Amino acid sequence: MRDIVRINKRQSRKPPVLQQIGLLFLTILGCYGVRAQSVTPPYKKIPNGIAICLNQSGTPPQYLRLQFVTPSILHVIVKPDSNFITAPTLMIQARPLENIDYKVSTLKNGRELEIKSGRLQAVVDLITGKISYLDQNDHALLRETGNARSFKPIEIAASGYYNIVQQFDNVQNSPLFGLGGNQLGYTDLRGKDLEMIQYNSNVFNPFLVSTGHFALLWNNSSITYYGHPEQYRTLADLKLFDVEGKPGALTATYITDTTHPAGMFSRREKSIGYQFAKDSALLPGRFKMTTRSKVIWEGAVSSDQSTAMYDFILKFGGYVKVWLDHQPVVDWWRQAWNPAEVPFKLQMESGKKYDIKVEWAPDGTSSFAALRQKRQIKDQDRQIRFHSEAGKQIDYYVLTGQKIDSLISGYRYLTGKAPIMPKWAYGFWQSKEHYNSQKEILATAKQFRQKQIPIDNIVQDWYYWKKDDWGSQEFDRSRYPDPAGMIRQLHNDYDLRFMISVWPKFYEGSKYFKQFWDNNWLYKQNVIEKRKDWMGYVSTFYDAFNPAAGSAFWDIVKEKIYSKGVDAWWLDATEPDIVDNITNDRRMELMTPSYAGAPQIDFNAYALAQDKTFYTGQRDADPNKRVFILTRSAFTGAQRYAAATWSGDIGATWQEMHRQIATGISFSMAGIPYWSMDIGGFAVESKYQKPGPKLKEAWRELQTRWFQFGAFSPIFRSHGQAPAREMFNIAPEGHPAYSSMLYYDQLRYRLMPYIYSVGAATYFKNYTPMRGLAMDFPEDQQATAITDAYMFGPGLLIAPVTRPHVTTKAVYLPKGVQWYGFYNGKHFNGGQIIQATAPYGRMPVFVSAGTILPTGPVRQHTGPLADTLDIYVYAGKDGQFTLYEDQGTTYDYEKGQFQKIEFKYRDTTGNLEISAPKGRYNEKVPGHKTFRIYWVNPASAVGIDAKAAPAKTVIYKDRPVKISLH
Template sequence: MKRLLFFVLIAVVGWSCSGRGWTSDEDALIVYPREGKAKAVKIEPFDDDIISVSATPDKFDDEPSLVVLPKTKKVPFTVAEKGEFLLLTTSRLQVEISRTSGTVRFLDLSGNAILQEQAGGRTFKAMQVDGVKGYELRQIFESSDDEAIYGLGQHQAHEMNYKGKNEELFQYNTKVSIPFIVSTKNYGLLWDNYSLTRYGDPRPYGQINQFKLYDTDGKEGRLTATYIDNVATNHVFIVRNESTIDYENLETVKNFPDGMDFNNAKITWEGDIEPLEDGVYRFLLYYAGYTKIWIDDELKADRWRTAWNPSVAKFQVDMQTGKKYHLKLEWIPDGGVSYIGLKALSPVDPEMQKNISFYSEMGNRIDYYFMTGDNMDGVIANYRELTGKAQVMPKWAMGFWQSRERYKTQDELLGTLNEFRKRRIPIDNIVQDWFYWKADQWGSHEFDPERFPDPKGMVDKVHEQHAHIMISVWPKFYLGTEHFDEFDRNGWMYRKAIEDSIRDWVYPGYIGSFYDAYAPAARQLFWQQIHEHLYPLGMDAWWLDATEPDILSNASVDYRKALMSPTFYGPSTAYFNAYALMNAQGVYEGQRRDGKGERVFILTRSGFAGMQRYGTATWSGDIGTVWEDMKAQIPAGINFSMSGLPYWTMDIGGFCVEKRYENAKEGSEDLNEWRELNTRWYQFGAFAPLFRVHGQYPYREIFHIASENHPAYRSMLYYNKLRYRLMPYMYSLCGAVYHHDYTMMRGLAMDFTSDTEVYGIDDQYMFGPAFMVCPVYEYKARNRDVYFPENKGWYNFYTGQHQEGGIKKRVDAPYEQMPLFVPEGAIIPVGPELQYANEKKPDPIDLYVYMGADGSFELYEDENVNYNYEKGRFAIIPFTYNEKEKKLVIGDREGEFDGMLESRKFNVIFVSKNNPVGFKPDMAKGILVEYDGTRIDVPAN
């Protein structure tokens, strides 16, 4: 009755105040500002600590979000007038709105400001694409000096804390853009827009002719470009003056000198640049091949990427007007067609740069969601309330995955799996990558019978070996194939690539295009084709590749838009970033409807906000086999995970291979480095949410990398087996992802928010609550610096030696071992040695308890492969350690499921300063207890 009366009062207030510049009902408050370009600003509580804000220069429409789920409950709130302002209050938050400008401020219940829009920071600029009207949109928020910002997806420029930085959000191979941020102030922002978006500075990077340019002779207006077409003879093909360095895409590379052979080339740009403004210039280097750049003889970047798959490097220079800065850019294309570009952003007011800003190319209105939490996990939990829960992945997915580009025959795939089993190397999943079809039948979903004579038999043999198989499925279809025609006759194929006769890279080149995943019926057809041709073979998982969509690699952004336009919903300009979300939706919903109850597993190269609800994991694309790219994966994976999507992986070892590794001889330095690179990457990859090896030749199976007696082989096998020993821990993290909206791969700021020293650390992270992972990413490094967060003591995982927190220390990192540290209070369940995830029941479990602080952990178990956990069929055993009492409590078991262990043994191993026990499987002595589901107290003494 009280709730009904509340809503009646709200409705009355809304009706009575409609003539005073605002209205309110049981759902939302709408303010009609007297000033500014927004005609209306709507504040709608999605939950008590989640607020939707919409602003329109026109009128609100009822177009549903592709990202945010429909609101499912009424959220009580009050509205009060406070002079110039209105104050909307829920049980957790206050939102203050200016009646004059519509500017919004978010406060806690004590009136302390959490975040506020900048006055005048909301802008709309009318625009039109393909006859459809819209707006360029921008919203600026004031950011406090002492916060750090994370999220935005996965980017490869070594940036961790996005406070004061810029990032362009679009989808590209190796780049996944998600318009969500989380702050160390325990709030988050989801920018609900699908078009190309810029975080930070809204301007695109400009050409270097924004500077005064001087060539090597001092003449103004250009740099000196020297084109050498044969590095062996140093033969100069041409020297010419150039005012831009812009060979970034297939359109601009047409400006290469006619007749120039780039296969053995080196090009150098050199001269002076003089800024027109004082301040910090932010440079963006777009590179493929071998690239070095110096400013005033200071090396700013030294990078490599394969010719066909460029990446970016960022650096900044504080510059003064009237001063010349010497620039030298040296580029070895390393291929016939390669890409290079150098651009910059001129200075902005530092006070503006530190703010939070989102700009999008096209939308009907500004839509964003503000959310808070007790901590950063709470913020991400609210993000998933908005956009969907992530599932518990099948247990086998937490095991080891072997892949290569590609298994060319059925015998290759089965032979590889047989070799793993023969050598007793644990494995759970083997992957069939692209081109298993006939050469001219891309999109047929049919195996080439000459190379794969019995696909069903192949899959059956994989299953007989207690493994699973994932298969690559592209949203790409060749012209003239049956599946192409099925889409095309319904208007569901993007036609521009066909009209322009674009041919792909498969010799001699075939014409095809991608289907429109935005069309609901097209998504259903895509799944129906998979369901008819591949699902009956027994495939366990789907690899949805090139879902940016990559219709034509290295096309300009404008041409990419043309290639995927129009979409079902409208111009691709407005829907540029959400293709992967739509594509995954069709497969997930189709298998949930038509499958046999098994958990859907999708691996996708692109991603967007909300992807986690469709059973997806994302990998970081076709990265390079270089230490630089390995290091870049650390902040890329952390920020992706902190964007609310918990399942991330990478090509361990890198995908694209430097030529020097392809034919490296035994005993050569190149082969030594190749082995060490793979070893270090493998160590790191064992502590990623998914443990997956993939790449081009040389083959990536550990027995192809090194022999059994080599330290590389020994180390990779050790970390493989360690991953399986930790399966009770790993799978419990999966359970926490669903039941507690947990994040597995965690920036240090998530767990040590009060320690500001961790905010910028981009080469350490927490994997769950128990492991601080410190990858080694330099050749021949045998130690590295590690920062130990304060207010905790730390244990060396391998030795049990204790280390106080709050200091940086150089630690040992021998070839075969990556530094791993465990915080006081951690509890780690360790299971038996396994060859595959479900080989044995996890009994007994060694339970390592790291003394020095209170701690807890939940051991999660369910039926491993189905969705019965959604119906409550799971069990949790809580572990709680009390430091004062020096006692572990194994609590009462909660829940049950078919096949559950009714009774089991725990070997409790207490680790302390005075009892430094390292990880020694099957050797650690502890206190053995029998557990039948009821509480047991285990004292340390």
């Protein structure tokens, strides 16, 4: 290699074109060891692609591998050596390569090499090594920029790994979406920074989609940072001034007990840095953190840099308020043990002081407050940058497609289809933290049925075992004397399904602990350190990446739980959350010994390994019973294991509810279609435990608005800490809160023909139920920027109310289509903001023209498609809808056992065409149905609540029907 470097230097005086040709010859001479005169062309062919070695002047060679997976998907690998790793990863499913028609050409006097399919092309600059990506019409999609990629060797328990970076220019500056369920309120990710680290409430999936007709799947399961190169810094990197104007620090005032402030004291501090559990040691010895304590930081900040926008991010638990330049920017509560993050910005002129005040009430003995900042950089919005902590190679997929749906379809081609969930899973679920006995579960089920509140699933959260026996997977018989009998009664007497929480956690001394310890199936460090959990016992997690450990774990669960009739799995703490609120390095220390060789390698994919264990285990044990998994974390490919994900232990506040909309949009647009949240918020402020009348009403309003939102989520489930979350415990019958929650629960079941058909499209067409507006209105820039509204299926625009005491909400109706009020059928033109009515009992919902919306009767639980359906047809645009039905709980649909009925509406003629049924299930010939057709148009305002007569009634006898609605 030293000889090659010398030759490059000697040839540096050649004319540019000759120098480039010389470099190409030297590339092959140095990388492939062949004679220079044999180099035609400068690459090696592989199936559906090429391999290139780049010997850039003065640097070690880099080896590139570009291979088409489909005409729309290009797999790119870059390595410092030629030993490409092409075996399937945890994330990517193995698929045989298509025989793709592609071409390779040299451009610009041999400086560039182009590989091109019928839909996607990549151009490699053989001098700089940078790659540009274009669509079939030569429109630029992405290009590598600056120091486009880098490899830095790292020392971990496994050899041959690098800290890797890959950077692109979003040349169109098109909006970017996905990457999982961030909790920062972001949907468009341009210019944003994400620490893609799985932990409670934050779920990441490194799939990025754009309205610019491209997507990126980053094939790396280590901790990854998305955003510009600078990490967040402490406040000490700014100029600080205390309350008296003295430079170098802020004034920090500590009050141990706000009811007795005489003992308060102040000191100068250069940062607000209580970010992790270990940082509590930095607090002053005189200060005791309690529910009555408070800390106030005051002063000013300044920068000697040129004028720029600064990003701030606050991590906190407890109550916190922030003022910047005398303006309030944060007023929030979050449970002390699971801190949240809130971002905000400040434009700072060079040398100018800006007042700052941070007021923190810890609300507990273990809480957090840390404020970090960084200066935005030029063209930050156009930069796409992935930085992973561990990888043997840079490995990613570039996808192209006209719509985000087609990009997500490509993602699922690579990572697996999303199966149809059992039909009951689309109904309502009731849960809480936690039911404490068999008697309580059965009593709750009985109340739902007696009060005729529709429900399909009741959930047993954690702690059904004996207190000191976590990991045994055994019910505490003193509280659950007959678990199998309880489940049979739920099934037979109440038509309910039963889901149960399973943790990958073992107490030292629990029944199976020694077996797993002796086989090195447990992470041991936490036990060695004798660290106790919040229940007071030493614990650890098992290594879900170890196939033998996974098999043994499933065998225990199968024997102790599944055999009793359990219907579905709640896989909790799958980040894995061995210990809360510790540094990333500390998390790695606790995840040893590691089957992968080092915990850094697959850290973000723990939940995926756990999902696979349960999915494959159940399908082997019971091949034709649909699996359903709810997990607190997820990763690329989770959808193929029938896994839905919820957004973790969020707080029961209006702010948290508001940003769940953006969290669900972002998660769904990252390719995993089934998302859920704790309706009402999980953790609750202490003031709501014994509320007076005013606080009780405030609690009811929050729960009502959140329930309305939840009814239009992919998975509809109520859950949280006390107060009790059953609607009849939130408010009495007749109260507006109870009436509204009952209405939306019943509405969910009325919409089941629509919802279950959308679920089928998610499998058959790679559809996405919860849809950011960019998915259906990509050209409408105002729509793509919206973070508090979304489409639910193809026709319903959902705009949840996320503030208290309001009865209207400003709603933007995307342009290019007409809209109708869901409840009353009132007509609106698109492209405008309207003040939508939002009384206590209703939230704004609109229907787009061209929608065909099938609805059924109110039912107490899901069941076969009703014999009489109401079909709402919304005029103003052609429309189509596929009504789907199958057996509901088996995998027979994979064998073609299902029924589809196609509805097509032609707006110019007003004709509705209904096809003959296609297919059958359970060898059953579809029965006759009655379709009551409601034609909604500007002259006929028919809403879902209207008592109007149908425009037409059709007795459907399994033959095509054509109806004129004029």
